[in-house]
Amino acid sequence: MIFSAEDPPLIFSELALHERLQKALDQQQFTQATPVQEATIPEVLKGKDLIVNAETGSGKTAAFLLPMLHHMQNNPAPRSSTRGLILVPTRELARQVLAECEKLAGFTWLKAGIITGGDDFRHQVNTLRKNPEILIATPGRLLEHMENSNTDFSDLEYLVLDEADRMLDFGFSPDMLKIADECREERQTLLFSATMKPKGMGELIRFVLTNPETITLSTARDKHENIHQQIMLSDDNPHKERLLSWLLKHETFDKALVFSNTRDNAEHLFNLLDRQGLQVGVLHGDMDHKHRKQIMNRFQDGQINILVATDVAARGLDIKGVQLVINFDMARSGDDYVHRIGRTGRAGEKGLAIALIGPNEWNLMSSIERYLKTRFEKRSIKELRGSWKGPKKVKASGKAAGSKKKKINKKDADKTKARHRVKKNIGKRRKPAEASGTAVDAGFEPLRRKKS
């Protein structure tokens, strides 16, 4: 099923949600449902298993919270154990989902609890004893509680995987399978992401879901119309650092998010910008939980306006005022890139995303361009212009290619590349189907040669 955002918007009251939920929506002045909410809420209420694809910042969280809360509010089950379990990939995202849940459920008696690493274990045992209807959790700590028999999912009605492709990838899938195995079989399972590719994970999905319906909202990764995307070619990291400082000092933004591919480099960039007197913080998985919380709070309420982070901050986080995203290192895949830049341009706002591209990131960048079916705008800063102008033009078939004057018509060049790519892909499709799984998952991988 494919929905278009061009249909007239639906007013929340038409969904006939429970009056106490409607009251919370009114209070927060949410009058119109977003397209993903409009498409998903009725289907969840019908009891279907769903795979939902919708772009970053389109309102997916409320799309699963509202129908869950509505159903629970209309069907009280005071003696039931956990009724809804929501799994997310990071602690920060868990806190955010909890906050949204508490807001929407504010006029009901429904309760939500949070179970993540880093927080006090015994305190969480107490939370679980109170038996809230909804649990929001990261997999690792939840499994510990499960092993200690602190949980009971034998009555579970809803299992939700937020950032579902991430939750089912290699890093998380063993934990996910263990958790899903303990959940009541007659439950309803909902998968949400901006970059979900059901074909790439057939077996996992069959294990977790029953007769799922797929809902795909248009423009998941095709358009990103409200995010202006640019690249800057850079010689090396020192050059990138000069570009970074320049951008942070000359661009106008309320908040900026800078992505680095490693924790070490995130720390390094933080120190660099901090020494320059910028209001900056850093976030990565090697920091203790208290510090992580503190930095997030400070970024949220504007005490710092620049956050340097690893991919811990790439998915799901909804921080008001992030108008600039800088990829100091290019994202490792097209999907990672989509999630990173999706921290800006949320809920119809405008945003700017700039990737600094070093000589060894050229191939990565162009494979992401092909994956997104887009061409990034090249930008350079006069005062900081580097010497590297991109890769040397490679000749097509041994004919003269040395002359720099000879410019290839851009459209022709694109066509040539497209043909080349199609041929490669045809070759791949003829291979046995088992190869397709990993190839599709990685985002840009289909365009790369396999390592035999």
Added chain:
DNA sequence: AAAAAAC
């Protein structure tokens, strides 16, 4: 090759 998620 590397981020995240457990203690």
